[in-house]
Amino acid sequence: MQREASPAEGRPSRGAATRTRARAVAVVRRLREAGHQALFAGGCVRDELLRIDPGDYDIATSAPASVVQQIFPRTVPVGVQFGVVLVLHEGEPFQVATFRRDGAYVDHRHPVSVEFSDARHDAERRDFTINGMFLDPETDEVIDYVGGRADLAAGVIRAIGNPYARFDEDRLRLLRAVRFAARFRWGIEPATFAAITKLAPSVTGIAWERIGDEIVKILTEGRARRGFELLADCGLLEVVLPEITALQGVEQSPDHHPEGDVFTHTLLCLEKLEVGRHDEVLALAVLLHDVAKPSCAERRPDGRITFHGHCERGAPVAEEICLRLRRSRDTADRVAWLVENHLRHVQARQMRVATLKRFLGQRGIEELLELTRIDTLSASGDLSAYEFCVAKRGELLSTEVLPEPLLRGKDLIALGHSPGPLFRQILERAFDAQLEGEITTPEAARAWLRERYPAPDGGAPA
Ligand code: ATP
């Protein structure tokens, strides 16, 4: 099976990673000096074996939470009932958790009880074999009760124990399996995959916030295309994002879209997402930009297929999906705006100067242009409109994209106008004239106003 290490972007720098590790080792030593067992556990062991800097170090110990709280001066009791304490060492947080075995799960999310136990049981309660190993950081010995090393060498995601039972306990693991398989470009072991497929319809039994967090991780941790192919293959996509499955088989005209149907196009877009470069908002916009195409598809008499209105119709759908995935209001608004405007650049070359300046001066324009670049490269590949916008924006940035208005509301009031619809219209027209270069000084602006709108009581423009 193919194996490839995860890209290092978005991870801490080498120096910072080395310091973090040294602090984690110090926490382990302190626990051992107090007579307890302590080991690196889970994801950090996996990452170190893959020679990736771990995002964080988790420590598993035989010490009960109350003892951990006594040993370290600065702790946060994040989940004492589960034996989990956050230890702050030299200002950095480390999760320290007592070895435990989980009791039965009643709600497919949390065990009803936990029993503090030993390292072997603690490995067995974890999700996948690659995540179930410990490392003794003082001897570099890997402690592997679950066959994690072999699966890591082969590039396999395998549930620990009975896959069906493990996914049934906590449905989030269904999405985590896909996320790790995509991130490392590994395969999912057949019995594990079969269990995911069987339990996929029940994934909504967990909080949408957890689902949303995993989906965003799949979108932003690298290899989003592979992640979404796997989600589709095992049936999770249909349950979590049926609007994306609905893009399958939606044909497009080959002249604009030689790549194929809307789903294929969306996958090609996802393939272009880069770790560290593209954030949650852009990734969601890339995923959702064509979400309204199925409802806007129309075949013309000449056989061409059009999707008029899909940008405008897609915006509220994208917003609703973001909110369903429990993203923030700001994220939902920005994604909806990106979806709504994702084809506007096509008209850029025909825009009046003022319109172009307004377009290129908007908040979010860089993200919008990045979305259009990804969208175009995944279709016709003709980047001329995008490049025109980038070049124009560069020119405008060397001056000022949107200057301060030379004529403001207070000037209008001073000249006897009163606030109202016409008032706003005058200000907009004055700003347009300024952007077009017709008005260049405050004096010229006032002269323009007197000439065009002489009557303070709101006479019609000349
Ligand atoms: P990442 O690199 O994304 O942080 P991770 O595997 O470290 O991946 P964490 O959420 O940090 O994920 O969890 C740390 C460890 O806790 C995992 O490696 C795994 O051993 C265990 N774990 C986390 N979530 C679950 C879960 N839902 N079920 C069982 N074990 C879990």
Ligand code: MG
């Ligand atoms: Mg982790």
